[in-house]
Amino acid sequence: xxxxxxxxxxxxxxxASVKLSCKASGYTFTKYFLxxxxxxxxxxxxxxxxxxxxxxxxxxxxxxxxxxxxxxxxSASTAYMELSSLSSEDTAVYYCATKTGGSDFDIWGKGTxxxxxS
Amino acid sequence: QxxxxxxxxxxxxxxxTVTLTCGSSTGAVTSGHYPYWFQQQPGQAPRTLIYDTSDKxxxxxxxxxxxxxxxKAALTLSGAQPEDExxxxxLIYYSGARVFGGGTKLTxx
Numbered sequence: 116x117x118x119x120x121x122x123x124x125x126x127x128x129x130x131a132s133v134k135l136s137c138k139a140s141g142y143t144f145t146k147y148f149l150x151x152x153x154x155x156x157x158x159x160x161x162x163x164x165x166x167x168x169x170x171x172x173x174x175x176x177x178x179x180x181x182x183x184x185x186x187x188x189x190s191a192s193t194a195y196m197e198l199s200s201l202s203s204e205d206t207a208v209y210y211c212a213t214k215t216g217g218s219d220f221d222i223w224g225k226g227t228x229x230x231x232x233s
Numbered sequence: 234q235x236x237x238x239x240x241x242x243x244x245x246x247x248x249x250t251v252t253l254t255c256g257s258s259t260g261a262v263t264s265g266h267y268p269y270w271f272q273q274q275p276g277q278a279p280r281t282l283i284y285d286t287s288d289k290x291x292x293x294x295x296x297x298x299x300x301x302x303x304x305k306a307a308l309t310l311s312g313a314q315p316e317d318e319x320x321x322x323x324l325i326y327y328s329g330a331r332v333f334g335g336g337t338k339l340t341x342x
Contacts, residue, residue: 150331152279152333159322159333159334159335159336160271160273160279160322160324160333160336161333162324162330162331162332162333165329165331174329174330175330176234176330176331176332177234177330178234210278210279217284217288217290218269218281218284218285218288218290219269219284220269220271220279220281220284220324221281221290223278223279223280224278225278226278
């Protein structure tokens, strides 16, 4: 079964960092890009960046440049997204998504809730 | 960074037709922007309806279609069903980066 399984909810204090994981199964992990997207409560979707799992190239949204880092561990079929210098505005559901066939966003994880609160 | 604009809300009657649009602050949206359309139901992850302007997934209902219209990407729903009530987001490609639109809340009423 093709799926992306994301790590559990996180609660962080302002100024801290958070590192989320996204474990892939059911397809060739190294073949495609993997994207990270977030959605604050009641707000729009926001694209954070992508990693090409095969060659480790990355590209990030200008809005998060310098604060976001996407990595992968091919041996574990897992991608990671680390966001630093957290503020309350980073409270959101974070999704990973990837291509398995036609589009870059064929399948999505169920999302990880990140709450930033003092 | 570019800004992608969508209608904040639209209403369509059951069985009716509605077109959602997606514009770019950088100029006309073209096929080279590989526009995507996503549907998001409350509390769920988005799902791709349309990619690369007009391509559909196997799960995309036939009543949805994508196109370019007047310098924008467009999503047309023909024969709206109650289950089509949802938020719809477009996504535009800019030299590798992606930018989402603000979303359109579609009401079927």
